[in-house]
Amino acid sequence: MTVLAASTDSATIEAQLAAARIAIAALPDVKRVVLTACGGSYAVMLPNEYLLSTRAVSFSAEAINAAEFTSRDARFIGPDNVVILCSHSGETPETVAAAKYARALGALTIALTHELASPLAQAAEHVIGYQHGTGKSESYVAPALLLRLVAGLLDDREGAALSGPIDAAVARLDELVGAARAAHADAANAYGFAYRDEPLIYTMAAGSNFGSAYSFAICLLQEMQWIHSAAIHAGEYFHGPFEVTDVRVPFIALVGLDGTRAVEERAVAFLTKHSERTLVIDAATFGLEVIDESVRGIAAHLVFNPVLRVYADALADHRGHPLSVRRYMWRMEY
Amino acid sequence: MTVLAASTDSATIEAQLAAARIAIAALPDVKRVVLTACGGSYAVMLPNEYLLSTRAVSFSAEAINAAEFTSRDARFIGPDNVVILCSHSGETPETVAAAKYARALGALTIALTHELASPLAQAAEHVIGYQHGTGKSESYVAPALLLRLVAGLLDDREGAALSGPIDAAVARLDELVGAARAAHADAANAYGFAYRDEPLIYTMAAGSNFGSAYSFAICLLQEMQWIHSAAIHAGEYFHGPFEVTDVRVPFIALVGLDGTRAVEERAVAFLTKHSERTLVIDAATFGLEVIDESVRGIAAHLVFNPVLRVYADALADHRGHPLSVRRYMWRMEY
Numbered sequence: 087m088t089v090l091a092a093s094t095d096s097a098t099i100e101a102q103l104a105a106a107r108i109a110i111a112a113l114p115d116v117k118r119v120v121l122t123a124c125g126g127s128y129a130v131m132l133p134n135e136y137l138l139s140t141r142a143v144s145f146s147a148e149a150i151n152a153a154e155f156t157s158r159d160a161r162f163i164g165p166d167n168v169v170i171l172c173s174h175s176g177e178t179p180e181t182v183a184a185a186k187y188a189r190a191l192g193a194l195t196i197a198l199t200h201e202l203a204s205p206l207a208q209a210a211e212h213v214i215g216y217q218h219g220t221g222k223s224e225s226y227v228a229p230a231l232l233l234r235l236v237a238g239l240l241d242d243r244e245g246a247a248l249s250g251p252i253d254a255a256v257a258r259l260d261e262l263v264g265a266a267r268a269a270h271a272d273a274a275n276a277y278g279f280a281y282r283d284e285p286l287i288y289t290m291a292a293g294s295n296f297g298s299a300y301s302f303a304i305c306l307l308q309e310m311q312w313i314h315s316a317a318i319h320a321g322e323y324f325h326g327p328f329e330v331t332d333v334r335v336p337f338i339a340l341v342g343l344d345g346t347r348a349v350e351e352r353a354v355a356f357l358t359k360h361s362e363r364t365l366v367i368d369a370a371t372f373g374l375e376v377i378d379e380s381v382r383g384i385a386a387h388l389v390f391n392p393v394l395r396v397y398a399d400a401l402a403d404h405r406g407h408p409l410s411v412r413r414y415m416w417r418m419e420y
Numbered sequence: 421m422t423v424l425a426a427s428t429d430s431a432t433i434e435a436q437l438a439a440a441r442i443a444i445a446a447l448p449d450v451k452r453v454v455l456t457a458c459g460g461s462y463a464v465m466l467p468n469e470y471l472l473s474t475r476a477v478s479f480s481a482e483a484i485n486a487a488e489f490t491s492r493d494a495r496f497i498g499p500d501n502v503v504i505l506c507s508h509s510g511e512t513p514e515t516v517a518a519a520k521y522a523r524a525l526g527a528l529t530i531a532l533t534h535e536l537a538s539p540l541a542q543a544a545e546h547v548i549g550y551q552h553g554t555g556k557s558e559s560y561v562a563p564a565l566l567l568r569l570v571a572g573l574l575d576d577r578e579g580a581a582l583s584g585p586i587d588a589a590v591a592r593l594d595e596l597v598g599a600a601r602a603a604h605a606d607a608a609n610a611y612g613f614a615y616r617d618e619p620l621i622y623t624m625a626a627g628s629n630f631g632s633a634y635s636f637a638i639c640l641l642q643e644m645q646w647i648h649s650a651a652i653h654a655g656e657y658f659h660g661p662f663e664v665t666d667v668r669v670p671f672i673a674l675v676g677l678d679g680t681r682a683v684e685e686r687a688v689a690f691l692t693k694h695s696e697r698t699l700v701i702d703a704a705t706f707g708l709e710v711i712d713e714s715v716r717g718i719a720a721h722l723v724f725n726p727v728l729r730v731y732a733d734a735l736a737d738h739r740g741h742p743l744s745v746r747r748y749m750w751r752m753e754y
Contacts, residue, residue, distance in 0.1 A: 118480060125659025139482070140494045146452060146480035148473070153655035154626055157680040160474045180655065286620065286648055292488055303650075304660035312664055314620055316637075316650030321487035321514065325459025326638035328748055330646055346491040356754050414662055420690050 094202060094215030099226055102214040106196045106235060109212055110168055111242035113194060117166040119147040119239065120193075122155045122184050126305040127172040127198075130229050132297030133387045134170075134236045136344070141240050141248075152184040165192035168239070172197065172228060174218070176204020185209035196235070198228050224259035229388055251378035255385045258376060263392045266372050270396050277365060278400025281336060287313055288330075290339045290353060292320040293346030294383060295369070298390040302338065306398040310409040313401075320346070320353040328356060336363040338397070340390055343369045344383030367393060428536060428549030433560055436548040440530045440569060443546055444502055445576035447528060451500040453481040453573065454527075456489045456518050460639040461506040461532075464563050466631030467721045468504075468570045470678070475574050475582070486514040490521050499526035504569070506531065506562055508552070510538020519543035530569070532562050558593035563722055585712035589719045592710060597726045600706050604730050611699060612734025615670060621647055622664075624673045624687060626654040627680030628717060629703070632724040636672065640732040644743040647735075654680070654687040662690060670697040672731070674724055677703045678717030701727060 110116070119138055121131035131149040138147030150158075152171070163169075169188040173181040176199035186209050189195045197210035200218045207213040214235065217226040224230065234256055240246035281287065287307055291299035300317040307315035318327045320339075331337075337357055341350045357364045369386035372393075377385060402409045414420060428436075444450070453472055455465035465483040472481030484492075486505070497503075503522040507515040510533035520543050523529045531544035534552045541547040548569065551560040558564060568590055574580035615621065621641055625633035634651040641649035652661045654673075665671075671691055675684045691698045703720035706727075711719060736743045748754065 125656060128656065128659070136492070139496075140492045143496050146482070146496075148480070148482065151626075151653055151655035153683045154653070154680060157627065157655075157683050158470070158474045159679055162473075162477050162480075178659075292485075293491065304656065309660040309663040314648065314650075314664055314669075316648075319485055319488070321485035321491075322459055322462065322638065324749075324754060325462070325512075326643040328754075329643040329746060330648055331748070335648075345493055346488060349487045349491050352754075356748075360748070412663060414665070414690075414694070415658075420658055420662075420686075 093200070093217035093219065093222055096223065096226055099215055099231065102212070103231060103235060106212040106214055107238040107242060109194055109196070110239050113166070113168070115166045116145045116168055116243055118145055118162060118168070120155065120167060120169045120188070121147065121149040122152045122169060122181070123172040124152050124178050124180050126301050127174060127178070127181070127228070128152070129297040129301035129305070130172055130232060131170070132300065133229070133294040133384065134232050136294040137233070137384050138236055138240065140345070141246055142244060144244060152178070152180040156180065156184050156187050163188060163191045163193055167193035169193045169195045170198070170232070170235070171195065171206065171210060172199065172232070173204070173206045174200050176201035176206035178206070182206050182209050198232060224263045224388070224392065225256050229391060230256045230259060233384065233388065248381065251381040252385070255377035255381050256388070259388055262373055262376070263389055266389050266393050267396050269371070270393050274396040274400040277397055278404040281401065282404040284336055285314055287315055287336045287338060288318055289315060290318045290320050290323060290337055291342065292349045293342055293344045295340045295342040295387050295390055298387045298394060299340055301391065302394045302398070306394065306409070309415070310398065310411070311401055311405065311407055320350045323353040324356070331357060331360050333360065333362050335361060336365070337361060338365045338367070341366060341368040341370070342383060342386045343374065344386070427534070427551035427553065427556055430557065430560055433549055433565065436546070437565060437569060440546040440548055441572040441576060443528055443530070444573050447500070447502070449500045450479045450502055450577055452479055452496060452502070454489065454501060454503045454522070455481065455483040456486045456503060456515070457506040458486050458512050458514050460635050461508060461512070461515070461562070462486070463631040463635035463639070464506055464566060465504070466634065467563070467628040467718065468566050470628040471567070471718050472570055472574065474679070475580055476578060478578060486512070486518040490514065490518050497522055497525045497527055501527035502573070503527045503529050504532070504566070505529065505540065505544060506533065506566070507538070507540045508534050510535040510540035512540070516540050516543050532566060558597045558722070558726065559590050563725060564590045564593060567718065567722065582715065585715040586719070589711035589715050590722070593722055596707055596710070597723055600723050600727050601730050603705070604727050608730040608734040611731055612738040615735065616738040618670055619648055621649055621670045621672060622652055623649060624652045624654050624657060624671055625676065626683045627676055627678045629674045629676040629721050629724055632721045632728060633674055635725065636728045636732070640728065640743070643749070644732065644745070645735055645739065645741055654684045657687040658690070665691060665694050667694065667696050669695060670699070671695060672699045672701070675700060675702040675704070676717060676720045677708065678720070
């Protein structure tokens, strides 16, 4: 178990982000952007894969688990790749290995981590620290910085003009997240009490919010609460998973603001008709009208994550099972 | 509910496959291959995304749910794309819409379907029929034909020389699958009896077999047995999901023969140490020594799928819940 150092200050982070952008802009050619990590850090990659894949023409983007990435040993890895990695402790062995592997093959490697002295920070060519814990700013957490990085990448490689509105949106996150968390406090507390004995809770989303649903399923529910879960893609729901829908089966469904909103809405309409136990969280209630309309969709996950955390905190409280408890992680070799 | 026509004969399929290959080979440029479908047909795409992404240098490949694909309206869609689609009935609205959308933007569209007169067959530029049901050959089911198609694509665009060993492997599938199914018959029957009352069974895999684990979770367990499930990526397991591992929680873990085997083995080693209820199915027992070593890994899913079906049949039998029963699908508008 790593004792985490104090958070990186914002000036250092801004300088690191700027240096990474300059390095990407200086590449003679970019054919692929690989976003690779494990677990919660992998989940953070997913909305960025969405943005890059949706907007980019001259390069492709993929999010991939770091162990899968290295094991595949894909032939395309090389100097025309940007490989972006993330690990909170910077010690995740699979992610460190992925950085070393990609860098040895000539890819530009950029790591996000909370630990600037970690093996990942040392393995990657560029590092961007992020804040976490007491005193952090929502503008300097990993998902916000990663979004700024890929928006900058799209600007610098393809003239996307996304950094202006994205950076402005990220700058308002403390205010937006604070208000959204406060607005959900009572509902979350009631939810935690009502669902405290559930053995299983599904999550659902599509598009740029699928990562938030996935993270809640595997990190908050499975890992931190030992509640069975699966993140169901809203577009897949009607092609199998919906048959487990029952008046008694709990779902947490996210409705975002990007191009896939209609896909999520269709699934939610069915869910709420056939189940009495669906919690719907709609980004339309997050007050995102204050940010540029063109980036509201891609910014929504930056609010979903901390709002979902309020529900996790409430579940943990009413279950008497702190989010910090583990039975295997950090307690044994594996 | 569609009444399915008799299966397409092998000569027709071979001609369709050859025509699709010629069309791909004739493209002036291929930058992206998109594999898009829904549910079980989406699952069939995943091992092919693995093969394409692992081997290709001059183009990228992605598998994506058809509703997500169309909703994203990604800027890269155009004449340098090959878009491969699949729908059993050929009537899946999202997949038909994806074919029309991609074709209108100039992409080369190739559809696999059991129904040659279906909307999907009409929407796509090329169609490849596949066999299903009584009298089918395992060499002419969708996963086998799709693998031959993408192997041909890799050969024709990049000189991969995969079609020889892949086609030879596919030609032996009736024999290989028959033997593997027979070898698992007793174990599957015992499994179906022992697990007949389970409310939840997880599946796990990585690499080219993740699609088989995903398909079993969402189609066989959730859809056809109303058993809760999630397909856990073996590389993600230690980063969250493994905390739900318990001596009582059942898992079905696949161990394949591709580059990710070590990732799967690591997860299985933990699982079998901490749970008494893990079913491990190892492709090393499938007799794949008779096919070329270079393609054993990518061919394994062609045996996993029908072997897993033996377990689903046994569960259905002992639960008194036929695989054909649905509560929503085909029974109402949604």
